[in-house]
Amino acid sequence: MLIPKGYKQTEIGIIPEEWQVKKFYICFNFLSNNTFSRKNLNFIKGSIKNIHYGDILTKFSNIINIKKEKLPFINEDIIIRNTETFVNNGDIIFADTAEDYTVGKAIEVVGIENQKVVSGLHTIHCRLTNLVNFSSGWLGYYLNSKYYHDQLLPYITGIKVSSISKSSIKKTSILLPPLKEQANIVKIISDMDSLIFSIQNLINKKKAIRQGAIQELLTGKRRLQGFRGKWVKKRLGDIGFTYTGLSGKNKNDFQQGNAMYIPFLNILNNPIIDINDFEIVNVNNGEKQNKVLKGDLLFNNSSENPEEVGICSLLDDNIDNLYLNSFCFGYRLKDKNISGLYLSYYFRSNLGRMLMIKLAQGITRYNLSKSKFLSSTILLANTFEEQKAIASILFDMDKEIKSLEDKKIKYEKIKQGIMQQLLTGRIRLLD
Structure with a gap:
């Protein structure tokens, strides 16, 4: 295979010459999970928060910001016996068990200053060593890319329930571009995430308005102008x-x-x-x-x-x-x-x-x-005309929501294409 100028062949493929490949075990230490039982997970306000398996699988973004997210609380009186279970900025939390392809999904943690957060059940908690540096957000995107997940596939075991072990994750490798380029890549992808997130918020708002309109128009609580008569x-x-x-x-x-x-x-x-x-x-x-x-x-x-x-x-x-x-x-x-x-x-x-x-x-x-x-x-409604008018309003609402959903899908596909190019170095962001 002809290697383009400015690129090199590595164990995980062709990458830019300035990029490095680091084994996961060199970049991260593995920490023990928390040891408190499920009965202690009281969903009440307390001073300690818990990142659990569901948070990893349902995050819209691959980066979790504790300041903005409403995570479940655990009882503040719980004594955590192993202080390593507390999460730091830059930590990576993997989902190690799942019933589908989501096994191996990960989040990068940011924004936990002055807060006590612990890693949860059915997760693998990893912390950066002092041997490498990553720009905030790079790991959140890279570790959830197809490029990295393909490394995990040979190690995923199970039929009905799939799982992956710490020892398997240790064998994988991480791409390490120069810090400035990492930051540039994260900026582009996170801007796409923000755009997609704003479209989803608009979809949710439009759906709520539609639901309210349905309840009012189909019960006669609100009548359209010009229509009268008992239903x-x-x-x-x-x-x-x-x-x-x-x-x-x-x-x-x-x-x-x-x-x-x-x-x-x-x-x-x-x-x-x-x-x-x-x-x-x-x-x-x-x-x-x-x-x-x-x-x-x-x-x-x-x-x-x-x-x-x-x-x-x-x-x-x-x-x-x-x-x-x-x-x-x-x-x-x-x-x-x-x-x-x-x-x-x-x-x-x-x-x-x-x-x-x-x-x-x-x-x-x-x-x-x-x-x-x-x-x-x-x-x-007592007339065909009123029924038609009500249905027309709801149809137009559905049409608008469908247009927004199609737009979101379009940008999600664009984002995936951008990630594939940027996270592998096929397109460079050097400035």
């Missing part, structure tokens, strides 16, 4: 009818054929069906199956818990030769004065969810009785 009760069996999904199919009928069907998760995840998320099925000529038409409302009819039974989605497009998966049922309106989009939002609101939970039957698995569904009554 009406409608029996679902009087305004529509149900039909079943695909039946009599085996595995050979799927992944091939002349028709499409709406998968289960498309209904659960969307108030309006995503027309780019269909799957293929074979339906023979003359076969008695129910087609899904524009305006149909679709529901899942069973779940392991009642809160997830009867999630609703609307097909709002004309799609030829489209069917429904066998785990769901369809509901077709016969009253043209009812808005399907309005009902989709209604059934996904707290009002609709309370109704579905009430209708769910079962012990270990809950099913929705279609006969009881059809005999149920709902309260709704």
Whole structure:
């Protein structure tokens, strides 16, 4: 392999000539975990805080700032027998056990001046030696990069629950760019993190506003300008009818054929069906199956818990030769004065969810009785125009939230690309 000018070959790949590779055990000492039991972890205000396994897995950033984070408190009267369990700035805390790929995820700790913080259960606590220097934030990003995590993969053990040991982490290596370059890299990536974080905050704000609007508009607590009149009760069996999904199919009928069907998760995840998320099925000529038409409302009819039974989605497009998966049922309106989009939002609101939970039957698995569904009554706006206006407002809110979520995903991908280039030295930041 041709090595570019200004780069060199190392045990972990080609890196800039000015960069160093250091073994983990040279950079860090491993400290003992705390020894207090779980019964001591009282979530009350105290003078000692605890960094625990969940904090590592749920951090938006790879750097944890104790000043800003609301970590669980432990009882201030606990006697910590090993003072090494206290965390210092620059310490690294690894998650050593997980049920998924998050094993080996790490955080770098900053901002703990004048506070007592201890490392927690199911973690590996590492402290810098005096042999190396790192710019604040570099380790938080580098140790969570694919570039470093690939070194951990051969040492991760377990099937249902994965784990990694201190001895395995000791065998890994860390890239050490010049301090100034580390700081420049951290600045670029942390600016991306701040941008992504601000978008997520805006998404959360918009979702809260949407939830409030749903509760007010779908209950009639707030009426839109120009609409009056008492809302009406409608029996679902009087305004529509149900039909079943695909039946009599085996595995050979799927992944091939002349028709499409709406998968289960498309209904659960969307108030309006995503027309780019269909799957293929074979339906023979003359076969008695129910087609899904524009305006149909679709529901899942069973779940392991009642809160997830009867999630609703609307097909709002004309799609030829489209069917429904066998785990769901369809509901077709016969009253043209009812808005399907309005009902989709209604059934996904707290009002609709309370109704579905009430209708769910079962012990270990809950099913929705279609006969009881059809005999149920709902309260709704008395005119199609008001229903349409309410649904339009909620649709616009969803559209705005979806746009922000797409924007966040875009910047997350950009960030990953930037990290891959900067953390490996493929792109240099020398000034």
